[in-house]
Each structure stands twice: as C-alpha cells, then as structure tokens.
Amino acid sequence: MTSAASFDALVPYGWDERVATLYASLAEPHHQPGRVGRVDRDRCTVRTVSGTVRALAGQLPVTGDWVVLRTDPVPAVEAVLPRWSALEREGQLLAANVDIVMVVAGLDRPLNLNRIERELVLSWDSGARPVVVLTKADACPEVDAASKTVAARAVGVDVITTSAATGEGVEEVLAQLQPNRTAVLLGPSGAGKSTLVNRILDREAQVTAPVREGDRRGRHTTSSRHLLAIPAGGVLIDTPGLRSVGLAGAEGGVALAFPDIEEIGATCRFRDCRHVAEPGCAVAEAVAEGRLDADRVASYRKVQGELEESAKAPWEKAVEHQQARVMGRAMKRFPKKKR
Numbered sequence: 001m002t003s004a005a006s007f008d009a010l011v012p013y014g015w016d017e018r019v020a021t022l023y024a025s026l027a028e029p030h031h032q033p034g035r036v037g038r039v040d041r042d043r044c045t046v047r048t049v050s051g052t053v054r055a056l057a058g059q060l061p062v063t064g065d066w067v068v069l070r071t072d073p074v075p076a077v078e079a080v081l082p083r084w085s086a087l088e089r090e091g092q093l094l095a096a097n098v099d100i101v102m103v104v105a106g107l108d109r110p111l112n113l114n115r116i117e118r119e120l121v122l123s124w125d126s127g128a129r130p131v132v133v134l135t136k137a138d139a140c141p142e143v144d145a146a147s148k149t150v151a152a153r154a155v156g157v158d159v160i161t162t163s164a165a166t167g168e169g170v171e172e173v174l175a176q177l178q179p180n181r182t183a184v185l186l187g188p189s190g191a192g193k194s195t196l197v198n199r200i201l202d203r204e205a206q207v208t209a210p211v212r213e214g215d216r217r218g219r220h221t222t223s224s225r226h227l228l229a230i231p232a233g234g235v236l237i238d239t240p241g242l243r244s245v246g247l248a249g250a251e252g253g254v255a256l257a258f259p260d261i262e263e264i265g266a267t268c269r270f271r272d273c274r275h276v277a278e279p280g281c282a283v284a285e286a287v288a289e290g291r292l293d294a295d296r297v298a299s300y301r302k303v304q305g306e307l308e309e310s311a312k313a314p315w316e317k318a319v320e321h322q323q324a325r326v327m328g329r330a331m332k333r334f335p336k337k338k339r
Contacts, residue, residue, distance in 0.1 A: 006049045007020065007033070007049060009049040009050075010033065010034075010035065010047065010048075010049055011180070012229040012235075013035045013037075013047045013227070013229055013235060014035060014097070014180060014181075014182050014235050015033070015035075016180055018084070019033070019066050019081070022066065022081040022082055023066065023068065023081060026068050026079050026081065027068055030070065030071075030072065031068050031069060031070060031078060032048055032049060032050075032068075032069050032071065033048070033049070033066065033067070033068065033069065034046035034047055034048040034049075034053070034055075034066070034067050034069045035047045035064070035065070035066050035067070035227065036061045036062065036063055036064060036065045036066075036067060036096075036227070037052070037063065037226065037227040037228075038063060038225065038226055038227065039060055039061065039062060039063055039225070042056065042057070042060070043055060043056055043057070044057055044060060044061060044077065046067060046069060046075070046077075047227070047229075048069060053069075053071075053075045054075065055067075055069060055075040055076055055077050056074065056075065056076040056077070057076065057077035058077075059080075061077060061080045061096070062086075062093040062094070062095060062096045062225075063094075063095050063096070063225035063226070063227055063237055064095045064096040064097045064098055064182060064184070064227060064237055065080050065081070065083065065096045065097065066080070066081040066097060067079065067080050067081065068080075068081070083096045083097055084097060084127065085097060085098050085099070085126050085127035085128045086126055086127070087101060087122065087123070087126040087128065087184055087186070088122070088125070088126065088249070088250075089122060089242065089245065089246055090246040090247075090248045090249065091248070091249065094184070094186075094225065094239055095184040095225060095237045095239065097182060098126065098128045098182045098183060098184045098237065099128055099129065099181040099182050099183065100128055100129050100130070100131055100176055100177075100181055100182070100183035100184075101119075101122075101123035101126060101128045101129070101130045101131070101183070101184055101186055102130075102131050102132075102133045102173075102176075102183050102184065102185050102186065103116060103119045103120060103123060103130055103131070103132045103133065103154075103186050103187060104133045104135060104185050104186065104187030104191045104192065104193050104196070105132065105133075105134055105135070105150070105187060105188075105191055106134075106135050106136045106139075106187075106190060106191045106192050107134050107135065107136045107137055107139060107140035107143065107146055107161075108136040108139035108140065109190075111146060111149065111150065113149070113150070113153045113295070113299070114295075114299045114302075115188070115245060116132060116150065116153065116154060117153060117154070117257060117258075117296070117299050117300075117303070118245040118247060118299075118303065119186055119187070119245055120132075120154060120157060120253070120257040121247055121250050121253040121254055121257040121303060122186070122245065122247065122250055122253060123186065123253065123257075124252070124253035124256035124257050125249075125250040125251075125252045125253030125256075126253075128184075130154075130157050131157065131158045131159075131160060131176055131183075132150055132154050132157055132158070132159045132160070133160050133162055133169075133173065133185075133196070134146065134147060134150060134159065134160065134161045134162065135162050135163070135164065135191060135192035135193075135195070135196055136163060136164075136165075136192050137161045137162060137163040137166075137168055137169070138163040138165045138166050138168075143161055146161075147159055147161050152293065153293070153296055155258070155259055155260050156256075156259055158176075160172045160173060160176075162196060164192060164195045164196050164198070164199040167199065170196075170199055170200060173196070173200060174200065174230070174232050174233075174234070176234075177230055177232075177233060177234025177235070177236070178232065178233040178234055179233050179234075180233060180234060180235075181234050181235070182234070182235040182236075182237065183234065183235070183236055183237070184236075184237040184239060185197070185236065185237065185238050185239055186239060186242070187241065187242070188241045188242060188243070189240070189241025189243075190241065191241065193238055193239070193241070194238055197228065197236055197238050200230060200236065201228065201230065201231070225237055225238065225239050225240070226238045247303060247306055247307055247310070248306075248307070248310035249310070250307070251307050251311075254300075254303060254304065254307065257303075258296075258300045258303075260292065261275075261283060261292065261296070261297060261300050264282050264283050264286050264291075264292065265282065265283050267282040268280060268281050268282045268283065269281070269282075274301070274304075275297065275300075275301060276301070283297060
C-alpha cells in the first residue's frame, strides 16, 4: 500500500481525513488511491500520488469519485469509495463527492429564474450546498437589481456576482472553495462556466467560444466533465451545459429549495393541500397578502407536479393516457351545442 506520507500529493485534489478513512477500509497492499478527473467510454483519467493515469473500469465511476486503483499489470479501478454526495439528473450521475454546487447563470441574457430554481432543487438533492454564481456582470447595466431578483427567489442561498473580464467576484468564488472544498459548476451552455474556470486558474485550461448573437446561447465547447485543482486551494468540476433540467427522482431537494413555501404550506387546513384553490390554503393567502411571490409559487407547483408525474408507475400513466384518449373521442362525437 502507498505510504501515508505520499498521500500529500493528493491534497490538491481534495484528499483529507474523510477520504483517508474511506480508503483505509477497502485498500490492500498492492492498491493506491486516486480521484477520477474525467471519464471517456471504457476508461477514466485518475489523479494519483504518482501522477495522472488512464485506468480501465468494469463499471465506470463518475468525475469526482475517489477510487481504489490496481496498477499491475495495467491500471484498473478495483473499487469506488462510498460517496458523500452525488449530483444527478434523471438517473444520470453528473459529479460525485462535491461540497458545493455552483448554479451558474449569465447576466448577458434575460434571467431564467424558473431554471435557476430547478437547478437549486437538483443541487440540494445532491447532498451538497448550492451557491448561485451570476457571470458576465460587465454585460449587464443593472447588476444590483438582477442580483436582488435572484436572491429573492433563491431563498437561503448565497448569490455571487462575477465578471471574468474584470475579475469581479472571483475572490468570492475562491473563498467558497477554500481550504479544500470541491465545487461543481452547473448551468446552460454559454453561461460562462469555462471562462470563469480559466479566470480562476489564470490560464486557458478550458476551451471557450463566443455565444450566438441572436439568442445568446452557447456552443457546447465543454464536451465532458473535468476535475481541476485550484492553486489557491480547492477543486472545481466543469461540466457541459445542460439543455434541460429534468427533476425525476429529486424529491429530496424541493423542501430545501422552497423552504419559505414549505413552511407556510405546513399551516394549510388540509395536509394534502396542493396550494391551488383549496379552502384554507395558507400559501394562497400568503400570495394574496404579498408575503409570497406568485411566480415563485407557480414554479413550486410546476416542480411538484413534475415530480408526482415522474413517480407514477408505468401502468398508472398508461391508464391516464387511455382515459384521455377515450375522453377526446367522446368530445369529438358529442361536441357542445351552440346556444
């Protein structure tokens, strides 16, 4: 087994007492630890005490995983250490063992508050702590107003405004990573994730490209997930932009993403209140009185509806589909009479 002293070479990639304890429970003398920096098809790039190696894996790990590595006769992953967090979208693992999820949104385009809230649901569900990072502040004439708008919808979450062009907010991002935290960047293409990474590293580590002028959409220059050690301390995982944010299986993140609505909803007259038109709905009352934002409540309802739909068994969906078809045919056969 690799000596404890040599484990210091893994500290820049997040090695600490927590990882050491997990590794000691699985390792044998011919093993060494490593952290997965990238996954491609049937192999993964692993950062080890002796450098970076390409390793085979029967069941591929995910970027951010800590692994037990066998080096003879060829590098291969023997085991994946237990994860303390996992960012997942609809069954697809995006990153593992992260302490912070940085939800990235660009200020060079209209803010999509509903998308930010959905990404916060995924972030809270992962077991990590979310932070909203607003990029391209130099392209926004009303930065303070935009930041306050996001903060009002991202209840209980820090909001950092940044500009890779001017350096604004970069030190705040670095402070989130220190002394030895791992953060994953989550957001759409063109939000400025890779540009922010390059500014933090002070080098062109990630390929970037300008957004399209018409709709400010990005061009997917990041095609895979990369784990990068930050010289000042901490680790960043850059990810490809997500076109959509599916929430199937992320029920655990809803209460944390909408704590204000959940708290008020607990006082509704009925325990199963859907906060639509039920009598004694405390949420509807709070909206009417201006204590809750109507758009935020609408977003919450949509998220809850999507999760309920995804949780249904296939036979339930089939029955509902059949009922809808029967109803549609009946409406065609017996149209409403004109008065």
